[in-house]
Amino acid sequence: MTDSARSHIFAKLRQVSRGAPTTTLERELQAMGRAPGAALPCPDLCAAFLTNVLRNQGSVDCTGNRSETVKVVGQYLYEHYHSHRLVAGNDPRLAAMPWRDAGVLPRFGSVEPGEPVALSFARLAVAETGSIITWTGKANPAANNLLAEHHIVLVDSADLVANTEQAWDRINQDMDKSGRPRGINFIAGPSSTADIEGQLVYGAHGPHSWHVILMGDVPETALQEARSIAGL
Amino acid sequence: MKQTSETFLENASEALKDAGKAQRRDLLALFTPMVRDAAINNFENFQTLRQHVKKVRQHSLDNLDHYLAQFEQEAVRNGNRVHFARDGDELNSIVLDICQQHSARRIAKGKSMVTEETGLNDFLQRANLDVMETDLGEYIIQQAGETPSHIVGPALHKSAAEIRELFLDKHDLGPRELAETADLVAEARGVLREHFLKAEVGIIGANALIAENGYTMLVTNEGNGDLCANLPRVLIVCTTMDRVLPRAEDASAMLRLLVRSATGQPQTCYTSYYSGPRREQDTDGPLETHIVLLDNKRSDVLASDYHEMLQCIRCGACLNHCPIYASVGGHAYGWVYPGPMGSILTPLLTSLEQSAALPNACTSCGRCAEVCPADIPLPDLLRDLRHQEATENLSSTPWRRGMKMHAWLARHPRLYHALTAIGIPLLHRLGRKRGRFSRLPMADGWTSQRDFPAPQRKTFMQLYKARNKASRRRADDR
Numbered sequence: 001m002t003d004s005a006r007s008h009i010f011a012k013l014r015q016v017s018r019g020a021p022t023t024t025l026e027r028e029l030q031a032m033g034r035a036p037g038a039a040l041p042c043p044d045l046c047a048a049f050l051t052n053v054l055r056n057q058g059s060v061d062c063t064g065n066r067s068e069t070v071k072v073v074g075q076y077l078y079e080h081y082h083s084h085r086l087v088a089g090n091d092p093r094l095a096a097m098p099w100r101d102a103g104v105l106p107r108f109g110s111v112e113p114g115e116p117v118a119l120s121f122a123r124l125a126v127a128e129t130g131s132i133i134t135w136t137g138k139a140n141p142a143a144n145n146l147l148a149e150h151h152i153v154l155v156d157s158a159d160l161v162a163n164t165e166q167a168w169d170r171i172n173q174d175m176d177k178s179g180r181p182r183g184i185n186f187i188a189g190p191s192s193t194a195d196i197e198g199q200l201v202y203g204a205h206g207p208h209s210w211h212v213i214l215m216g217d218v219p220e221t222a223l224q225e226a227r228s229i230a231g232l
Numbered sequence: 233m234k235q236t237s238e239t240f241l242e243n244a245s246e247a248l249k250d251a252g253k254a255q256r257r258d259l260l261a262l263f264t265p266m267v268r269d270a271a272i273n274n275f276e277n278f279q280t281l282r283q284h285v286k287k288v289r290q291h292s293l294d295n296l297d298h299y300l301a302q303f304e305q306e307a308v309r310n311g312n313r314v315h316f317a318r319d320g321d322e323l324n325s326i327v328l329d330i331c332q333q334h335s336a337r338r339i340a341k342g343k344s345m346v347t348e349e350t351g352l353n354d355f356l357q358r359a360n361l362d363v364m365e366t367d368l369g370e371y372i373i374q375q376a377g378e379t380p381s382h383i384v385g386p387a388l389h390k391s392a393a394e395i396r397e398l399f400l401d402k403h404d405l406g407p408r409e410l411a412e413t414a415d416l417v418a419e420a421r422g423v424l425r426e427h428f429l430k431a432e433v434g435i436i437g438a439n440a441l442i443a444e445n446g447y448t449m450l451v452t453n454e455g456n457g458d459l460c461a462n463l464p465r466v467l468i469v470c471t472t473m474d475r476v477l478p479r480a481e482d483a484s485a486m487l488r489l490l491v492r493s494a495t496g497q498p499q500t501c502y503t504s505y506y507s508g509p510r511r512e513q514d515t516d517g518p519l520e521t522h523i524v525l526l527d528n529k530r531s532d533v534l535a536s537d538y539h540e541m542l543q544c545i546r547c548g549a550c551l552n553h554c555p556i557y558a559s560v561g562g563h564a565y566g567w568v569y570p571g572p573m574g575s576i577l578t579p580l581l582t583s584l585e586q587s588a589a590l591p592n593a594c595t596s597c598g599r600c601a602e603v604c605p606a607d608i609p610l611p612d613l614l615r616d617l618r619h620q621e622a623t624e625n626l627s628s629t630p631w632r633r634g635m636k637m638h639a640w641l642a643r644h645p646r647l648y649h650a651l652t653a654i655g656i657p658l659l660h661r662l663g664r665k666r667g668r669f670s671r672l673p674m675a676d677g678w679t680s681q682r683d684f685p686a687p688q689r690k691t692f693m694q695l696y697k698a699r700n701k702a703s704r705r706r707a708d709d710r
């Protein structure tokens with residue numbers, strides 16, 4: 001059925017198609033240039049990203065190095081759940097963190113039903129949209145983005161780009177090197193719904209809360225600047 | 233889905249009787265344009281973006297055979313099986329076959345207007361499959377046995393109190409309060425989570441198909457679509473071929489328009505791109521993935537004068553800004569797609585005969601075209617459909633005769649002016665005392681609902697001429 005459907009549909013499409021050669025199509029696309037993106041809330045990329053994460057109802061932290069990061073994660077865990085456990089994907093960057101220094105007890109693998117906290121290391125982050133990007137795979141099973149109540153995401157400031165076009169440039173380069181992942185997930189906030197009377201409620205299906213830690217070379221004032229722009 | 237567009241007028245009258253629902257629609261018609269406007273105003277280059285995306289989409293549609301073939305090739309390379317369906321029945325059979333091959337019993341379904349169009353749920357349920365909608369709005373209306381009233385917020389016609397009653401009735405969870413909206417959301421989350429974990433097949437739609445790499449793009453705020461795409465061992469993506477875009481960055485550009493126009497957000501919570509089944513080293517994800525591409529007359533639309541309609545990105549802004557939609561709600565339109573976009577799509581995807589009332593459900597106010605992020609000239613397309621109705625003799629005989637008479641008169645301006653020069657002063661004299669008429673012969677469609685204002689003494693042309701004459705005289709005097 002589907003073969004004859006295929007030829008039927010393509011025959012109809014060919015009738016109205018311009019039939020232009022690929023080189024012409026590529027040239028035409030090139031000539032259209034790139035789409036304009038949203039203006040950043042401030043010139044500093046880190047502060048702009050943090051502002052948009054806050055606007056997306058995420059919470060944020062900044063750290064200078066790995067030992068500060070594990071400490072911040074430990075504190076966050078303790079403050080929110082009086083626990084030191086979390087689940088993280090088999091990402092070598094996460095495995096190399098000095099978790100013991102902060103008493104954090106990670107389990108490496110996929111979140112199982114009932115496990116409340118997942119940790120991901122973003123491959124990229126986008127300032128324009130305040131989103132983080134993960135790839136599905138061993139380093140970050142998709143369940144870790146979706147099944148836990150709380151999702152903590154680490155972002156290396158070196159992986160922060162200004163807009164979605166730049167993100168795709170980086171993703172396309174990575175895919176040329178290591179192949180196409182099954183899934184590419186842009187996440188911008190905790191799971192939400194407004195399906196009942198338009199009222200916004202968090203934790204519709206995925207995490208109730210979303211905590212982003214920007215680490216590395218982050219200007220000292222970035223966090224404060226972001227909070228003040230976001231009106232917090 | 234069963235179509236009742238033929239009785240649009242009766243459906244609309246019925247809808248107007250429920251004062252509570254009418255009030256909720258009024259509120260939504262106030263609130264939804266406000267959030268959209270704020271988001272658009274915050275985005276400085278909206279017009280440039282709109283024109284850019286329009287150009288890219290036009291380019292994709294003009295060369296759809298090329299980009300569709302490229303998408304298919306890349307998707308197959310990524311490990312998918314790609315199917316083509318000429319119509320809804322074919323899509324439904326393909327999906328059922330796949331489910332049966334896997335002896336699946338439980339299906340977790342993400343929001344998809346395309347499968348509403350084909351009536352997939354009913355079809356699968358008749359084959360004894362347990363199909364559960366997982367988008368909260370879709371889940372609510374599925375439980376209530378209703379159809380979506382809006383393409384973005386399918387259950388916005390229901391009050392929280394109604395949903396509470398529905399959940400108490402449908403979920404066997406013992407006595408509980410469910411006082412807050414958050415309680416309702418939490419309960420649905422719990423019920424649906426169980427279904428997700430047991431489902432053997434996930435079905436989702438796609439907001440875009442990317443030709444350069446064979447990925448499909450899915451946007452949600454709830455994350456339900458992603459659970460459907462990641463947990464069950466088989467994934468089926470059902471969508472239409474006009475969703476193809478050349479590059480991933482084109483999909484992102486389109487998304488900038490979509491989110492702002494649909495919900496006023498700068499970005500959806502989950503924007504996911506899926507390429508196929510799990511890779512060798514992966515620890516999760518479906519083992520088998522299918523993409524079903526539906527035509528259902530879209531290739532005819534592409535070849536017709538209505539081809540611009542294929543640019544629609546399903547944002548719902550035209551619904552939110554339409555005075556008719558706001559008054560009568562989505563169900564009155566009698567099929568899957570309501571509001572201005574639905575009044576065009578329904579005749580094109582079903583038949584003009586079955587939905588002749590819809591293109592007339594328009595005040596020609598033009599708000600839809602103003603806000604449409606795809607820049608579709610919706611009022612023009614609606615007018616063209618009305619014109620087609622007249623030429624195909626689909627409207628009622630008195631209506632057609634009246635229109636013909638009016639057209640003839642409009643082509644004879646002298647006679648037109650002469651007749652109005654008699655009629656207008658007469659109406660003015662008759663209605664002078666009250667300033668309005670509560671009854672008028674041949675106009676009871678108007679006067680049964682509201683008074684008809686009495687006209688001023690002179691016609692527009694008389695006033696216009698007098699004004700021109702006066703200004704000419706002033707100029708001569710100078």
Ligand code: SF4
Pocket residue numbers: 493543544545546547548549550551573600603604605606607608610
């Ligand atoms: S016609 Fe335009 S405004 Fe209406 S849903 Fe489609 S894209 Fe949105």
